[in-house]
Amino acid sequence: MASATDTARADPEGDGDLARRPLQLAGSRLGGLILALNLLSLLILLVGALLLNEWRRNLIDARLDSLTAQAELLANVLGEAGATRGEPYPALNPVDAALVLRDNFIPVGQRARLFDDQGWLVTDSYAVSEEIPGSALPPARPADAPVPPARDREADARELAEARTELEAEVAAALAGQPRAGLRLSESGDRVVSVSIPVRHVRQVLGVLTLEAGDVDETVAAQRRALMPFAVVAVLVSLLSSLLMHLFVVRPMTRLSMAADAVRLQRARAISLPDLEGRRDEIGDLARALETMTRTLSDRMDAIERFAADVAHEIKNPLTSIRSALETLPLVRAEAQREKLTALLQADVRRLDRLITDISNASRLDAELSRDRPRPVDLGRLLAELVNVYATSARPGEAEVRFAAGPLESALVMGRDGPLGQVFRNLIDNARSFSPPAGEVEVRLDQDDGDPERPLRVQVRDQGPGVPPDNLKTIFERFYTSRPKGTAFGANSGLGLSIARQIVEAHGGRIHAGNAPEGGAVFVVRLPLVRPGQPRRPR
Template sequence: MALATAIAKADTEGSDDRPPGRPLIRFGGSRLGGFILALNLLSLLILFGGALVLNEWRTGLVDARQESLMGQAELLARVLGDKDYTRGEPEPELDPTQSAKVLIDRFVPAGQRARIFDRDGVLIADSFDVSDTIEGAPLPPALPAGTPERETVDAVRLEAASTAANAALGEEIQAALAGTAQATVRRSESGDRVVSVSLPIRHVQQVLGVLTLEANDVDQILDAQRRALMPFALVALAVNLLASLLLHLFVARPVMRLSAAADEVKRGRARAISLPDLEDRRDEIGDLARSLESMTETLSTRMDGIERFAADVAHEIKNPLTSIRSALETLDLVKEKSQRDRLTALLQQDVRRLDRLITDISNASRLDAELSRDRPRPVDLAALLTDIVGVYDTMKRPGEAAVALDLAVEGPARVMGRDGPLGQVLRNLIDNARSFSPVGRGVRVSLRRDDSEGMLPLRIRVDDDGPGIPPENLETVFERFYTSRPPGAAFGSNSGLGLSIVRQIVAAHGGRVTATNRLDPTGKVEGARFEVALPSVGRRP
């Protein structure tokens, strides 16, 4: 008796069974969920890094700032080169007092610093010195009372930065004194990043000095942009985390449950997968759950069929074995030759029956594997029938039923399938019809095509003139090991598997096989008819 199909209600929570080689630490117990989270966070980190660095935007900002400073510096340099701001004849030089007046607040915007150097590179005017605005910096935190004064690390660092800044500024001034305008990005004495331009101050063609204009607001603008991006970055982070959580709940976790359910089936704790909450989903996960349930139900049904087949095989084999054992036990007790001959003939019949039974059982057990291995291809049924019937005509013995063929089709009748199994269908039907046909009568095989009969237009009929089939057994004849032979039929010549194999092969080709009785006008049974309906390749409209 087949086992009842169990339902696998699988979940991963609390399960200690883990396949080898998988890490124990996962996101919510899911390696796929961790992978999804890692990818989302990686893409987000790349976005954050790009937004925070702002290299391209910073480069554009620096270029725009240098261009703006260059325009202002050119205007101021032309003003400073005027005779009102120079002194001395015949070799003029910059007047420090008059030049300083140009650097007052209304000419130099807040956040910028302008300095004027003479032809020797000596500072003669600084906007920080003549401005009404007093630049300052926060005082350092107060030290506890009694703390000895000492030079701090910050003071040393500030002194080093000032030295480096003065050196960079000196190089810039020397290059400008040579007559070439300079635009650089460097550090100031306080260590801040500044955009600096230096232009030579000319009187006619003579270089009188250098005007340096600096702006240190680039970092502040970048910081402001970063701060403006932070709310969006936080929202993007929250969205990514939510997306990762939803993907884990609706993708990774259902896959884990399906995997756990499949493991339950593999271990034999269940016969089928059933997860109704997943199967009701109208997405790919639902499709996968329904496919797995259908697959496991099919496997369970096949296992039940194998169990029934094994039980039937054991029962069918036991009968001839029991007969053989009884005959062998009786053989030594029989003294008359006629009785011993009868027992010997009975033994031979049982051996033939057992041989036929084992052969058919072997063919039936290999059928599924053969059908799955062979690749379907177009098969011409008319040519296949002609070849098979020709073999029967060639090998016909006296007293055997003749086989007649009627091809009521025009052109090829093709079906997508396997010629070997289809040939076995035809041979089994013809052999079955011949075994029931009376002496002197024949078997008629016909092939016709009717495109009005739906998806199965090709029809193969095998008619015999035997006693027919009892109406209650028209479906039973296709069951395994069913046999009902007419009186006088050779014992053991049929195993009862032939028609079962026929139905299995026809179903694998997308067709159907039926059994009916042929009746005369008075309603009397004239014989049996088996009809195979198959789909057609290149069906005509």
């Protein structure tokens, strides 16, 4: 049979603790580590993306501001030096405008184009400068190298038409007096930073100067290359977190699963993984809980085996006596001897019946304790009702049961009234059986701070011969009985005090026996007290 001690050891904080345990990540070391590592990798990637996007935007804005300043300067020069003051309307001189663009420095990678007031191209910096536009040719391919696929001419034509449309729209907006600056596609299909400024003479728009820089793709590529370290670090952190999860979560869980399978397949009686039990996280808690659970189950199995052996031994004695009496009965001729054997058979049957009843009650005790939920029980009221039942049902010559209550702060205990009542019935019945006729059994309830965890004390005193000092502990063992002379044979099974101890310990209490100085035995039960305002947790 399982003991209450085993049950309490399996859940030392009470079975209500798991329901109350908050799902807080702050109290979870393993969960906090996993979350922190994953958030760190995402944070690194996010910060890098935000910083680089901001830098890219600022870089393009700075490039646009620089081109705008250059374009405004060139437009002012063209408006003064490249414009003719013809009558009645001024107009651009294409030759003078080309000379102005040639004589002014156009940085490498930039292109300046001038359009007249009708949107027609007047001059291009690529045409008047000595620099050859375009990019370097790729290195020559080996003779046996595969020929790269030809470019899609239709796609190239669409890109060229789209680029020209964007340029025309930009020029048209500048001719209307609205400077334009932004990103667009060039005729070569590259993204360029472009600025279009109207060329004015006084207030009249004489043309449009478009200045563009084609290093946007290089800038974006540089930003992508700058983002790579952040991405690599984020990936490494994610890999590290995954590795840690594998090492600290997956592998220990696999080991616990294999250990549980070993227990299930009866290759072991308990799980024992010392390296996991020493951890101070949820895996360690799980390992310790599984070890405690399997150890408790192992102890319970051992207790069941011992109980079965004790039951077999105790049942075998009356059965042997019955068989011997039945074998002897046909050989007896004297009526007095036959009556004696018949009385012996009846006593053995009564003993066997009482034994089987107590064994049945003891075997059901664990199930009853686990099925019945604990609740506050007024121990004073319970004892008063029990004593009242004994007083009303007492027979002549039986010991009187008297109840006395000392000063109490409270008499509430967290438990089950049925099993607790069985404890004190067993103790009172045991005390009455040892008390002399017309004797007295005193049940006293008081509060004693000698045991701070179990201040509520119940004493059951009798006026019998007391308990031999050598038997003060053994009397709580199963099937132990030492009855005074004159007690009816088979009236006691020796399980009453064992059941009482099991119930008391299941309620977090303690029970012990002693002898009073004035004579008689004293059984003391100590139980935890539920104080006013104290959270009531089942144990």
